[in-house]
Amino acid sequence: MKMLINVAETVVADALRGMAAAHPELAIDVENRVIVRRDAPVAGKVALVSGGGSGHEPLHGGFVGPGMLSAACPGEVFTSPVPDQMVRAAAAVDSGAGVLFIVKNYTGDVLNFDMAAELAEDEGVQVAKVLVNDDVAVTDSLFTAGRRGTGATLFVEKIAGAAAEAGMPLERVEAIARRVNENARSFGVALSACTTPAKGSPTFDLPGGELELGIGIHGEPGRERRPMMTSREIADFAVHAVLEDLDPRSPVLVLVNGMGATPLLELYGFNAEVQRVLLERGVPVARTLVGNYVTSLDMAGASVTLCQVDEELLRLWDAPVRTAGLRWGR
């Protein structure tokens, strides 16, 4: 497998150097692997810190900035960051108003953020945590006890980020983050496996002519394999899987997310089918976002995340955001 890299060992450090060159509005500590918005700490504002294995870009580093994360901690590819990164990040962004850790539900991430929370609290930082576990495909996967955290992470980071930016106290920001996660569900499909730099070959074997339904974001196995399906059939399957578990009584945010190697042309076409199914099922759509946001290196495929929102969550979703990966409003 060919990659645009030097050697596997320096992939994350190289990427952080390149990101720093492109984004002077971020303070990137390449050695310690912490990405911080340059104006942090912002007086009186609750800080949001997330992180996880690299390979899912723009998540999380691309979501650092006004209206979203205060800092992100990138681990090695598909490997949890270490507590030291999270403690450093918390110390760098805490204004005294406290820090919310946003943690995707993978065993390593959960353990390390737990340990970091204890360490940060020992240093006098008030820490709250929210776990993201939106993936309806499987429970107890290769890397998880319980459900995996996938696309809903974007919704949690954006909406909780807006709440913090609006000056809400830690308990409210935490409650909002939790509400977003509870109201969000995802389902993903892979048309190809992905290849990690360290391994250099596909993380799993997906025969030509088949797709994997219910894939996670690390190439971990999904629900089942089937002969290749059309965009229409995949949308039916994915949206029905989400709606089996979420019965929206208010409009939804829709994220049609590419896994990395699927062209935007196909993602938009897939979105047309997702919207058709939602219309057929009588689910009103408030906003739709299409693109590569929570990726899995060079995996081909897509995921659908729905998040039902009330007026408050929708207003926070619409609030301005200014990050490398997501940006709107003033």
Next chain:
Amino acid sequence: MKMLINVAETVVADALRGMAAAHPELAIDVENRVIVRRDAPVAGKVALVSGGGSGHEPLHGGFVGPGMLSAACPGEVFTSPVPDQMVRAAAAVDSGAGVLFIVKNYTGDVLNFDMAAELAEDEGVQVAKVLVNDDVAVTDSLFTAGRRGTGATLFVEKIAGAAAEAGMPLERVEAIARRVNENARSFGVALSACTTPAKGSPTFDLPGGELELGIGIHGEPGRERRPMMTSREIADFAVHAVLEDLDPRSPVLVLVNGMGATPLLELYGFNAEVQRVLLERGVPVARTLVGNYVTSLDMAGASVTLCQVDEELLRLWDAPVRTAGLRWGR
């Protein structure tokens, strides 16, 4: 090759329907294949129209909006749009201040935009044209007489779009667009071929362990094939190729552009190497943009575009833009 599509015949129409659902701020005529900013025509403002084959998203449709294009005409995948689309687009966006056609230098695009300009002028629309031909890799390729138009298209559309938004008259907007193109050069590499929906198999054959230097955005052949190179070596080759043809006497805008299937993690790492070469060569960098902007379906690889800018061009680059694919400022 597996794709997230229904059938090849409906790929472009499906994508336009899905784009319309995600972007209510755009008026998309799916049947006639014209994407227009909803508030067009804007009184007194010069309008910008571009277009080309589909498969390069977010180019061009994703660059329609305040501060950039007024309208875009998507053709079939890797196939020029027809004059009728361009005439419709021009009629929809012309406020009386005239229309600038931004044309990538491919034979079909050039012929069709020429014909459309005549037809639009017959209908009383004042039309100017600018040709984008920034690719230093080859002259007279499979689809081109002269140099191909690639990554610089983004710079032309953004900077000329800002000029139009600032109220400049057609001659000045045209002159600025021309100045951007004259000061911009690109060079791309492919690590894999791309697959068009109609063909269903890779557009060319690139053996494992080799890369193609000087690739275009349609899978047309480049300068040469070599055994796989590191990110460092590729950056040296690409930047030197650009600088052989451009001797910047002022700071440059840098676009490190993914061809579609290369992870953002790798693109950022590649950017670190591009910045290193520029530093070694004494070329000052004004701004850097990294991401998938001028793509070639699911091709893996990247291109580097440099554009030397004076104060006026830099100010126009920094001006606010609000499109699906590029967005900053207010």
